[in-house]
Amino acid sequence: MSTALVFTDYGGPETQELIDRQQPVPGPGEVAIEVKAAGVNPADWKIREGRLGHHWKLPAPMGREASGVVTAVGEGVEDFAVGDEVLGLPATGHGGIAQHTVLSAENTVLKPEEISFADAAAIPVAGATAYDVTHQIELEAGQSLLILGAGGGVGLMAAQIGKVHQFTVLGVASASKKELVESTGATFIESGDGVNDRVRRLAPEGVDLIVDLVGGDALRDIASVAKDPQNIVSTADPATATELGGAGVELSGEGLAKITEVIKYGLVSPNVRERFSLADAREAMAVVETGHTAGKVVVEP
Ligand SMILES: NC(=O)c1ccc[n+]([C@@H]2O[C@H](COP(=O)([O-])OP(=O)(O)OC[C@H]3O[C@@H](n4cnc5c(N)ncnc54)[C@H](OP(=O)(O)O)[C@@H]3O)[C@@H](O)[C@H]2O)c1
Structure with a gap:
């Protein structure tokens, strides 16, 4: 079993729950990871509140960016192998704030060893x-x-x-x-x-x-x-x-690889300022939901 933060209905923070479910399996073009850190973003609560539509199947996994270690690769994935340290965007239907998740391979890059997992988790969306x-x-x-x-x-x-x-x-x-x-x-x-x-x-x-x-x-x-x-x-x-x-803003698709390189050389820092355990993930969400966050907040399962 594997724990994940989900919201069970569109609405306020009270709809957020930590649930135990089967470890997710990667589909074609996806990689499964053991999550080391997940960034928390305003999009997480905006999605939960229904401000970005009602496209998410409930209960909906939370967390739009994560870093971790590859545990399985889906069909057609050639750029990653089990054991690789990576950072990326969760695939459709998956969330980063979890012990295990599934990333979209095309929105994933190898984590340079110079970058910590916590910093890496702030790169796929915010970076x-x-x-x-x-x-x-x-x-x-x-x-x-x-x-x-x-x-x-x-x-x-x-x-x-x-x-x-x-x-x-x-x-x-x-x-x-x-x-x-x-x-x-x-x-x-x-x-x-x-x-x-x-x-x-x-x-x-x-x-x-x-x-x-x-x-x-x-x-x-x-x-x-x-x-x-x-x-x-x-x-x-x-x-x-x-x-x-x-x-x-228009998302270029090249930002992820480019900013990862810039951060690797120490020219930019993701400024992770607050770190929470998975058990305290709802508190992490509450910090970001104030709208006055300083730097990045990450959850480390
Ligand atoms: N479209 C996309 O792909 C995409 C991707 C990432 C983020 N976003 C959006 O971009 C926005 C910023 O994201 P973020 O992750 O940086 O959010 P964040 O970490 O919550 O930071 C927002 C910052 O705005 C400041 N702020 C709030 N009201 C302000 C005001 N009136 N004047 C000046 N500063 C004010 C806040 O602190 P202080 O008020 O204390 O200064 C806070 O530091 C969010 O709306 C997010 O949803 C969109």
């Missing part, structure tokens, strides 16, 4: 998204990148990627995240009332790109600091970004 959202519109060295929500899982990695490219990075977050945001090399700007003026003081002409990781009114309030509204890319709220003239 790959940070890569894609900072590359959708290419800036040149010296141009300005403003990150709204800079202290979270995607934000800290996006800020570090911006510094690798020698952009001028402005990170908007709450006061408690000042040091964390500055640790990336970004200039910290406190979120909330008056944020526009604070940005204008540092960038009177406006900024070359806004990466939005918050959406809603926070995005509306800051959008006018973009020199060109087309240069707004959002992971959190594509509808508002599009309405303002920008766009939602």
Whole structure:
């Protein structure tokens, strides 16, 4: 038997349960792993609440990214073998927050030995998204990148990627995240009332790109600091970004391999700040559900 976190109905945290079920078996194009760590993402509770539709068969396994050791490979999988250390996205119908899961082989890469399992678990969703959202519109060295929500899982990695490219990075977050945001090399700007003026003081002409990781009114309030509204890319709220003239993030498919390489060389850190056991996975979810996470939260079965 093998334990997994699931939600039994669309709704609040009370629908989350740890269940024991048979160890999952990989289908064609899939690899089974013993999970070493799983990243927790806002998507987990958004899916549970039904905000992303009702496509998931109940009880629905939770967790969109994981690292671990391959225990079996499905038909047609040639790139992985039993015993490989990997990181990737769970296959349809599977979740990462579990003792064992099944990954989609095409969305899985070998884990470099320089990267810990905990850090690796933060790469498939948060890392790959940070890569894609900072590359959708290419800036040149010296141009300005403003990150709204800079202290979270995607934000800290996006800020570090911006510094690798020698952009001028402005990170908007709450006061408690000042040091964390500055640790990336970004200039910290406190979120909330008056944020526009604070940005204008540092960038009177406006900024070359806004990466939005918050959406809603926070995005509306800051959008006018973009020199060109087309240069707004959002992971959190594509509808508002599009309405303002920008766009939602497009997943390139190459982000996973690219960001894994960059992290391997120590240029970007996944900033795992909180680690929970599988027994405490619901607490891990509650931390992320506050919407004010610092860095990444992982569950280690
Ligand atoms: N489309 C995709 O493929 C994809 C992939 C990954 C993530 N996402 C989405 O992208 C968003 C960010 O993901 P994440 O994993 O980085 O989330 P996260 O770790 O929860 O971080 C979000 C950050 O936003 C900050 N924040 C909240 N309200 C803010 C405001 N008004 N102004 C400035 N900052 C504010 C929060 O802390 P403070 O308020 O304390 O600063 C927090 O650090 C989420 O909506 C997620 O669902 C989409």
